[in-house]
Amino acid sequence: TTSPSTPHPMCYDWGESSSGAVSVLEGEVGWLFCHLFSHPSVYNYTSAQSTGHNLFWYRLLDGHEVEQPITYRNKSSCSKIAMRLKVLKQDQVVPFTGCEPHSLVAVATTQEFIPFQEGKKLNCPDLKDITTMSETTPTVSWFHKALETSRDNSLMFYNMKEPFQGLYFCVIRYQRRGQVLNFTQSINVSAIYPLMVSKVPSILQPTKDKVFSVRTDSEVSLVCRGLLSFVLGNSASSIWWTVDGKTVEQLANNRFSQKNSVVNNDYGDRTEESVLLIQDFQAEDLNRELNCSVRNSLGFMTRRAQLEKEVSLPSVELGCGLGVILVLMLLLFVVYHVFWLELLLIYRSWFGTDERHTDDKEYDVYISYARNSEEEQFVLSTLRSVLENELGYSVCIFDRDSLPGGTITDETLSFVARSRRLLVVISPGYGSQGSQALLELKAGIDGMALGGHLRVILIQYKPVQRQRWVRELRRARVALATVQWQGNKSKDLTSQFWKRLRVELPVRRVSYSVPLCRSTAEHLYLQS
CATH class of the missing domain: 3.40.50.10140 (Toll/interleukin-1 receptor homology (TIR) domain)
Known part of the structure; x- marks a missing residue:
C-alpha cells in the first residue's frame, strides 16, 4: 500500500506471511487475500483507502529480484508483505477415491466434530465467495468413500453414527468469463461422545489413597493419568505437574523433568499420562508439595502425590541369608528323605x-x-x-x-x-x-x-x-x-x-x- 507524497519513500517490508501460503491445483480456482489486513489494529483497509493509500498486487517470479509494476512516484509511505502461491500438478497431491475426475485436493482439509446421536449441517467451504464471482449459480457435489452422497449446497447429518466418520469432499462447479471452473475442498468428519456426557476433566491416577514408595539417591517416577474430554469450540486441554506451586519449567531444576504422552483417544476424549522424573531423590524431597493437575475449558482438578520412604534391605546380606536358608532346607530334605525312619525312631524314643x-x-x-x-x-x-x-x-x-x-x-x-x-x-x-x-x-x-x-x-x-x-x-x-x-x-x-x-x-x-x-x-x- 502506498500514499501520494514525496518521491522514492522507504517501503516497510513485513517479509513472507507464515499463514498466507496458498496451494492451488493446476486447472482449478484459487485466490489470495492480502495479509496486511489480517491485523485490523495495525492496518485497516477502509482507513487505508481514506488516507489515499492504494493496494497493488505484483508477482515476483522465482529467480527474479526486480519487483514490478510498483512505482514510488509521488508516494510518501509504503508497506509490503509476501504471500506464497503454489500451483500443484496432478501427481503432486494425493487423490481421494472418488468417481469424479476432480478428486484431487490441494487445499488443507478442515475438521468437523459431530456428537453421537446428534445432527449437524456441513457447508462446502468458500462457497459464498465463489458465488459472488460466478456468472451462474454454482453446483455442489459431495463424495464419501467413492460414492456421491448429495448434490445440495450443504450436507445434513440427522443422527451421527460411527460409520459416518471419514473424509468428505465437495466439488464446486461454476462459470466465469465463459469458462467452467472447479474448486474441490475436503472435510474430515469425526464423531465425539454426546454433549450430555460430563466433559469436566478428571484424574484417574493416582487415586486418593495411592502412596508412592520412593528410595533416596535413586531415580523416582511419579505417574499421573487424566481424562481430558473433548469440548466443542474449545479443544484446549492440558495435564501437568507442579513442584511447590511451580511448573517444571518455572522450577528450573535439572533434577526434575516431565514427559507427557497420549495413552488413548476415544472419540475425542483423550487419556493422557504425565510422568514426573526426579533424579537423585533426596530426603528433603519428601516434604515437597507435588501436585498433578488437569484442565480444559469446563473445569480444573488437582491431586497431591503422597510419598513414603521405602525401607531398603541390604541386598547382599539378604541374598546370602536366603541362600543359606535354601541350602539348609535342601539339606534337611535330603536328610529326612534318607534317614526318615531313624529320625522317627529317635522321636518316638524321646516323646x-x-x-x-x-x-x-x-x-x-x-x-x-x-x-x-x-x-x-x-x-x-x-x-x-x-x-x-x-x-x-x-x-x-x-x-x-x-x-x-x-x-x-x-x-x-x-x-x-x-x-x-x-x-x-x-x-x-x-x-x-x-x-x-x-x-x-x-x-x-x-x-x-x-x-x-x-x-x-x-x-x-x-x-x-x-x-x-x-x-x-x-x-x-x-x-x-x-x-x-x-x-x-x-x-x-x-x-x-x-x-x-x-x-x-x-x-x-x-x-x-x-x-x-x-x-x-x-x-x-x-x-x-
Missing part, C-alpha cells in the same frame, strides 16, 4: 508313650502264621528270637504258650485279645478256609474295628499272588501297614525291615546299643 502304662494287655505281640510251612521256621528262629531277645518284647505264640487240653478257638481269641499287636506273616498257604491262621486274622481285624487297642501288622515273607488272598486279607491289605522281608538284606538289625517293624510296634525303651546305620559310629539309646 513316645509306653503302652504298658495305659492298658492291661499281657503280651506285646501275637504272631499269626501258617503252620507246618517254611514260614514257621522263620517265625520261630528269626522273628520270635529278635523280638524277645534283642528288642525286649513279650511275644505270644499259640503252639508254645497254650495249655494242653484247652479249646483252640477260645484260647486263640483270648490270646489275640490280650495282645497289643497282631503280626500276620503272609505266605502262599496263609488264610486257608478253616485254618487257625484265618481265625487269628479275623479276631485281629474285629479287635481293631471295636477299638480294643489292637493293631494288625502284615509281614510279607514271600510274594503272594493276589488272587490267592482270602477276602479278609485283601480288605486288610488296603488299610494296614505292610513290612516286606527281603531275605539276607533284612537279617541285620540295622536293615530297613527291622527299623520299619519297630516303628509299628509298641514303644519300648531298652539300654542296649544298636547303630542306626552301618556308617554310624555312635551308639544311641533307642526305642524298639
